[in-house]
Amino acid sequence: MKFSRRQLLAGASVIPLQSWIGSSAVASDLPEVDIADPTAVALGYVVESATDGQNCANCQLYTGEDDAELGPCAIFPGKSVRAAGWCKSWVVKAG
Numbered sequence: 846m847k848f849s850r851r852q853l854l855a856g857a858s859v860i861p862l863q864s865w866i867g868s869s870a871v872a873s874d875l876p877e878v879d880i881a882d883p884t885a886v887a888l889g890y891v892v893e894s895a896t897d898g899q900n901c902a903n904c905q906l907y908t909g910e911d912d913a914e915l916g917p918c919a920i921f922p923g924k925s926v927r928a929a930g931w932c933k934s935w936v937v938k939a940g
């Protein structure tokens with residue numbers, strides 16, 4: 846099977862977009878971590894930070910979208926945490 850240069854370029858622009866849409870859908874579908882989860886308890890995770898200037902949204906380990914209420918955290922694989930939350934593993938976001 847032969848492809849024209851135009852067909853190859855068109856295909857190359859579609860594949861990364863499909864990958865991005867797919868990974869975005871997975872991230873938003875992660876179940877929220879239970880505050881009774883043993884790791885959450887051990888790290889003092891709370892859904893609403895009481896520590897000035899520190900919350901999940903500005904933590905280095907948080908990878909949620911800017912405006913999202915929930916997002917993934919490296920400490921809780923396969924789960925999401927509240928952007929407004931906090932735990933003892935908080936690390937200032939670089940940059």
Ligand code: SF4
Nearest residue numbers: 901904907918932935
């Ligand atoms: Fe939030 Fe703690 Fe995860 Fe940082 S490490 S995003 S503070 S739960």
